Amino acid sequence: MRKYIYFDEISSTNDYIKENYNNLFDLDIVVAKHQTKGRGRLSRDWFDNSNSILLSMLIKPERDILIQLIPLVASAAVYKFLKKYVEDVKIKWPNDLLLNGKKIAGILVEAKYLTKLEYVVIGIGINLNDERFVSEIENKATSLFKVTKQKYDSTEMYEGLSDALRNEYMLFCNNQSDFLSVNRLNSAVINKDVLLEVDNKLKNVKVLDILDDGTILVNIDSQNKSFSSGEITLNKNYIEKE
Numbered sequence: 001m002r003k004y005i006y007f008d009e010i011s012s013t014n015d016y017i018k019e020n021y022n023n024l025f026d027l028d029i030v031v032a033k034h035q036t037k038g039r040g041r042l043s044r045d046w047f048d049n050s051n052s053i054l055l056s057m058l059i060k061p062e063r064d065i066l067i068q069l070i071p072l073v074a075s076a077a078v079y080k081f082l083k084k085y086v087e088d089v090k091i092k093w094p095n096d097l098l099l100n101g102k103k104i105a106g107i108l109v110e111a112k113y114l115t116k117l118e119y120v121v122i123g124i125g126i127n128l129n130d131e132r133f134v135s136e137i138e139n140k141a142t143s144l145f146k147v148t149k150q151k152y153d154s155t156e157m158y159e160g161l162s163d164a165l166r167n168e169y170m171l172f173c174n175n176q177s178d179f180l181s182v183n184r185l186n187s188a189v190i191n192k193d194v195l196l197e198v199d200n201k202l203k204n205v206k207v208l209d210i211l212d213d214g215t216i217l218v219n220i221d222s223q224n225k226s227f228s229s230g231e232i233t234l235n236k237n238y239i240e241k242e
């Protein structure tokens, strides 16, 4: 198996896989030093200064998989990878990794269905050697460098993350992954009062649990309900430790 396909510059590693999936294999990984059209969730842009890990993995499932679990499998893989370097990593359901309350990584999962599930792309961006961020996100974002004051070799980091992601996904396929408990035990939101965007409105909710189907169970308007997607905003004073 190829370790990964590398580009100095590309529009987006997710888009490359989506455009070329017919010629790529299950578990192929594409990485780039810089993306000119990096994309985040909810149609947002994902900017980088050539200091990040930008990586996407293709899944060509032979049988149907529960697609809504894939973001949590990826979160668990990124969590385990980051924990080798830093403490206090938290997972903000379903797709963000936080370090000391600030975002260090994001995950964008995209899938294509024709008559069946054709492919899934897991895209991961991790802030690695960034020394600063643009003012709009300076208070919300962090990098491994900012926390540990060390610079990291990007090749080593690509390889480490590729191994972690492939490994977690293969464990998931064999029902051996502990991704749900990793997500629950290291959640930034369980037992917290947060804002959840529901039908374009922000609602105050208390997060109770992450259920086995990957949905989040919250108390909303005095009722317990589960949601399969949604943007969670943490309370402003969430940042517990600098």
Ligand code: BTN
Residues within 6 Å of the ligand: 011, 012, 013, 014, 015, 035, 037, 038, 039, 040, 041, 042, 044, 046, 053, 054, 055, 056, 095, 096, 105, 106, 107, 108, 123, 124, 125
């Ligand atoms: C988010 O936090 O909104 C998700 C960000 C995902 C960014 C990664 S970088 C590699 C891959 N290629 C993209 O265009 N996006 C993902």
